[in-house]
Amino acid sequence: MLSPRKNIYVTRPLLPPLEEFVPYLEEIWASRWLTNGGRFHEALEQELARYLGVEHLSLFANGTLALITALQALRISGEVITTPYSFVATSHSLLWNGLKPVFVDIDPDTRNLDPARIEEAITPATSAILPVHCYGIPCDTESIGRIADSYGLKVIYDAAHAFGVQRDGKSILANGDLTILSFHATKVYNTFEGGAIVCPDAKLKRRIDFLKNFGFADETTVVAPGINGKMNEFAASLGLLQLKHIDAALAARKAIFARYMEHLKDVPTLETLRVPHGVKWNHAYCPIFVRPDHPLSRDELDERLKAEGIYARKYFYPLISEFPMYRGLHSARPRNLRVAHDIAARVLCLPIYPGLRLDTVDRICRVLAQSAVCMEGAA
Numbered sequence: 001m002l003s004p005r006k007n008i009y010v011t012r013p014l015l016p017p018l019e020e021f022v023p024y025l026e027e028i029w030a031s032r033w034l035t036n037g038g039r040f041h042e043a044l045e046q047e048l049a050r051y052l053g054v055e056h057l058s059l060f061a062n063g064t065l066a067l068i069t070a071l072q073a074l075r076i077s078g079e080v081i082t083t084p085y086s087f088v089a090t091s092h093s094l095l096w097n098g099l100k101p102v103f104v105d106i107d108p109d110t111r112n113l114d115p116a117r118i119e120e121a122i123t124p125a126t127s128a129i130l131p132v133h134c135y136g137i138p139c140d141t142e143s144i145g146r147i148a149d150s151y152g153l154k155v156i157y158d159a160a161h162a163f164g165v166q167r168d169g170k171s172i173l174a175n176g177d178l179t180i181l182s183f184h185a186t187k188v189y190n191t192f193e194g195g196a197i198v199c200p201d202a203k204l205k206r207r208i209d210f211l212k213n214f215g216f217a218d219e220t221t222v223v224a225p226g227i228n229g230k231m232n233e234f235a236a237s238l239g240l241l242q243l244k245h246i247d248a249a250l251a252a253r254k255a256i257f258a259r260y261m262e263h264l265k266d267v268p269t270l271e272t273l274r275v276p277h278g279v280k281w282n283h284a285y286c287p288i289f290v291r292p293d294h295p296l297s298r299d300e301l302d303e304r305l306k307a308e309g310i311y312a313r314k315y316f317y318p319l320i321s322e323f324p325m326y327r328g329l330h331s332a333r334p335r336n337l338r339v340a341h342d343i344a345a346r347v348l349c350l351p352i353y354p355g356l357r358l359d360t361v362d363r364i365c366r367v368l369a370q371s372a373v374c375m376e377g378a379a
């Protein structure tokens, strides 16, 4: 009898061999320095900035706190232009700052905020733009930067998907006024939970460092109503160890993505991601977009995969603008967000993670290919 197949999920967290983590834990136990800018925290800030090719970076307990704090650090007020095609944390960070999200439609090719639609959404209350490098594919940072400059707006990039992504040999994380990262377990690089703000200068980093530690500038001085956003030593030390394995993890992702593309090029009714020229991508996600002329709908295809024990995910469906706390906004009306609605209705993210076997990818692609075969005459 065949042994039952294990379920395949969209992602599986990256973990180093446990024995490699033990020396880090021993050091934490010996020093009893558990948090508040310990040795591992300081070392990880340095090592990550070097690895990512950015000037300054401030570690956080998670990406959401990094987003909330980035908006505080730049004293953003009023309205912020953002994308509905993202994880809810992007817009939630605005509500937690008392800011009003203004949704703008996305570009059908990049699935990122459409620069051509930004200007018409600007009002006297607009103070910032919060785009997302969706799936790790870079935004049109040049156009967004030009618009921001001419209207005096700040730009904060949500780069939760874009760890390590480069364009023309330069980090994508160095764009805008601030950029945030997430090191959540499900992301390309993780510290179980974690995040960071990438910032261009040391002065702003100092302000961010105060803000993530209750606003303390020194033992007795509080300069702002800060929050507790600090990364602890356990997470920071794991982060240092994960960095030793990240290049191998990225290479594994690349090979898996290439295998998917090899198969899916023969299934034109399932569109795949196009990676722009000059971009060194991180293969963070493997979305497919089910075309209307595919014999199965997205949801039917999802069910077909589930029947085979393959658990894909609808990233991002529903759109953020459809959730109850956003639905009433003028900018959330579906006819303002036609492209985003179309993509959200057709997307399915396939399993991709280091350790996913290529013969499993072959098996997933067989299910996808069979779903494309015209079912005329079938019962």
Ligand SMILES: *Cc1c(COP(=O)(O)O)cnc(C)c1O
Pocket (backbone or CB within 6 Å): 062, 063, 064, 065, 086, 087, 089, 090, 132, 158, 160, 161, 181, 182, 183, 184, 194, 195
């Ligand atoms: C994961 C994610 C976040 C939130 O990060 P956490 O570390 O889980 O708080 C924010 N934005 C996007 C686009 C994400 O995918």
